[in-house]
Amino acid sequence: MHDLYAFVRGPLAWAAFGVFIGGSLYRLLHLLMLVHRKEKFIYSYMSWKYSLRSILHWMTPFAAVNMRMNRVLTVVTFAFHLGLILTPVLLLSHVLLWEESWGLSWWTLPDGVADVMTVIVIAGCGYFLVRRLAQPEVRYVTSASDYVILAIAAAPFVTGFLAYHQWFAYEILFILHILSGEIMLAAIPFTRLSHMLFAPFTRAYMGSEFGGVRHARDW
């Protein structure tokens, strides 16, 4: 188990962060280059004001009409995304690893709060799964990869939850937890999880077009 631990904690962690950071930079640069080559005309109406207005508008719960039409989905999606980002970044045991390896540390959540947020993320994954299966209009635009990325996002939280509570085979779950976290990091730039990188650009583009061309709010 020591060899396995050293491997997932050492070389594999380097590889995962390398793919995540390198891949993300590549995807973002590629996007900007494509725009520059093929759609230069959007520069004529890209605006900081409408971009930031749109980003802020869509980051505010129930601000957009669509969010008010699907209230449950809005609550789930906000709670899910907050938990997904904040829990791993502010988790005590993760920050301790950063401090042990790099001497860096920052504020952490109490473990009890992190535990609740983890349950919310897992429940959110369940909700999204049922929604994809049950709602015809969602099912229509669903492909196999959507289920795969849902599993990729759920796995670190399920294994982390079980490992934290030391239920079932602790050592195996601990290794699987690190492994699934690394898979998720590496998958972000190259799957639809990349909306993490592209969302601000999508919103900026939409906001600018609605504001500058259609002279309308982006609902």
Place this chain on the structure above:
Amino acid sequence: MKRWALAPVLALASLWLWAPGFSQEDMTAVDASPFERPQRAPALFKHDAHNEKAGIDACNECHHVHRDGKKVEDESSEGERCADCHGRMTQGRVPSLTIAFHTNCKGCHLEQQKGPVMCGQCHVWRPIKAGAAAE
């Protein structure tokens, strides 16, 4: 009245029974009392059993003394509390108590490729089930 004379003797005798509670022989976990709001169960650690198994004779293998960033080889600090030097936060080159414990235990386990290295192998919520991890 005569039996009252025995009272001090009995009191002293009970001290003798009570004293081993303070020796490392019965130690089963690292002293977590310096932590105000510990988030995890105290790390399981049977002092004597561990050192016997690990073949550690020198106290300063763990109870070290550092001066100017270097370990002083012929000094040891087993009479002091770890928390006397290691505070809540890392200060300069003196790691926080948490990091000091982790480096001391896990650091050695990684070097030796023996002993627990994962969080829950030491910080066990239900120690009765998993007592073996402590040794």
